Amino acid sequence: MATISDPHMAVVRPVTPRTPGGCEECLTERSPWVHLRLCLTCGHVGCCDSSPLKHAGRHAGSAGHPIVQSFQPGEGWRWCNVHEAMV
Structure with missing residues (x-):
């Protein structure tokens, strides 16, 4: 998979997942999710677009907050929501 040099990577910082057990909102709402994404600006854990x-x-x-990383076990890819591309 090709990646791009993305200026939004400047906002990436070490973060602690705020809700390591799942999507922050889905846990509150008791809603199901498919896959999880970690915001690399603030640590928000949210469910994917699927x-x-x-x-x-x-x-x-x-x-x-533009850059997320997969929060699935064994995955480490990152995605820029602004450019809609892997970073």
């Missing part, structure tokens, strides 16, 4: 409520994408849009 999940019913798409909390990771909503968080990126409302908070302006």
